[in-house]
């Protein structure tokens with residue numbers, strides 16, 4: 001990586017190219033490419049890097065059709081390749097069609113507008129510039145359909161949904177939604193123009209853009225969207241029943257990584273707009289009985305982290321019941337204990353209630369509800385741990401006096417600090433711990449109050465969701481996506497200059513309600 005500042009890292013949702021990887025990537029590629037040749041000493045490139053990362057995130061799901069790359073011409077090893085590709089100014093944007101020849105050096109984009117929306121529309125145009133034969137294999141036709149082609153589909157049964165997006169002649173939304181759904185099976189998106197009068201007449205379409213949905217069983221209806229925005233249409237189509245992300249890694253590889261084809265038990269019915277106490281109980285169960293059990297004695301820093309965690313939960317746990325009492329008992333016991341070393345066995349005795357305090361116990365069974373996965377090894381514990389900490393941030397926000405006299409009251413973000421230390425010390429997924437620690441190090445100190453603490457965790461969780469969407473840990477039945485979805489909170493979503501943005505006030509309001517004590521369901525809990 002050289003000594004210069006690194007504007008982009010492996011964690012950004014784009015390809016970091018270099019002298020060795022540029023040609024193998026863009027030549028004879030099954031997808032088109034747009035590459036930003038930059039220089040890490042150019043001030044404008046530094047300022048622009050955030051925009052480019054946001055763009056790459058925005059079009060991450062288009063990558064089977066067109067990919068986003070960067071190459072740093074300030075790195076010595078890249079001097080020659082930048083010369084060979086004729087790069088004289090930074091940044092230079094070049095695009096490459098799919099199946100480019102080995103002599104191809106790309107086409108330079110000279111447009112003045114480099115904002116996300118303009119580059120995204122350029123990407124659509126690049127794809128449309130391919131002939132039928134050149135077009136990336138995974139990219140469907142982006143041309144509008146005619147009434148005569150669409151009308152015969154109405155009333156037909158099919159094995160998938162067909163969404164018809166009808167829009168004005170200058171709109172890019174249809175093409176963007178088609179590309180947003182590229183990695184999803186179970187729905188096909190077709191676009192039609194607002195000039196297709198026979199279609200409009202038959203389907204009674206009067207506003208643009210709008211989406212009309214042909215269901216697999218032959219019935220058809222308008223797709224109701226709270227706002228006529230790309231993000232809303234794409235999210236709604238992705239969450240239709242049976243629509244799944246078909247990752248290029250192909251799902252059967254789960255068997256290859258040793259999870260076998262063991263199916264989880266039959267799914268328990270649940271409502272995704274609620275939070276289940278059963279999930280919080282399962283989180284604590286797993287944490288205390290499984291995760292902690294790998295530490296045969298707790299001492300020093302580990303003991304301190306464990307104590308703080310138990311203190312935090314005992315003061316803020318809103319679930320009550322026997323688990324709530326158990327947390328209080330555990331907390332009192334830890335506080336009273338003058339020991340510097342605790343054998344795990346002593347904690348276990350308490351959990352198993354061998355000490356005989358009535359009404360204090362932890363369920364013996366792991367029962368995930370909102371966190372149940374479609375297959376063994378998916379969701380479960382990490383899902384319930386996120387849920388637990390979201391609940392704790394919201395609970396603290398509603399009653400900050402709860403931590404008085406605990407030693408945690410001095411921290412601006414006590415829940416995040418304890419979570420950070422817990423994850424770093426005990427969380428079994430080491431890689432997750434490293435990522436989380438890095439994020440915390442970067443920005444947790446900027447959290448000044450309880451509100452910001454709630455939002456920080458939400459934002460960080462969405463970063464992880466973005467990174468993991470389509471990866472092996474993504475459950476096809478519960479695909480990772482920016483959360484809350486438009487169907488959970490329409491007012492959380494807005495659009496600015498053609499780019500999705502959050503309304504943070506409404507998100508905060510939503511989080512308080514969603515993770516608040518009044519929205520916790522007792523169903524399935526012990």
Ligand code: FAD
Pocket residue numbers: 370371378379380382383384385386387390423429431432433435436457458459460461462464465468473474475478479480483484
């Ligand atoms: P989860 O992401 O676990 O979410 C649980 C529930 O929380 C969702 O069902 C939804 O109801 C709600 N939710 C979703 N997003 C948000 C949000 N932004 N704000 C509030 N609530 C939300 N896995 C890796 O492979 N690599 C990692 O680096 C990694 N880091 C992790 C770090 C931490 C601290 C934790 C707790 C987990 C991490 N994981 C990581 C696991 C991963 O994030 C998921 O927990 C796991 O893949 C299960 O995903 P899920 O679909 O059940 O939903």
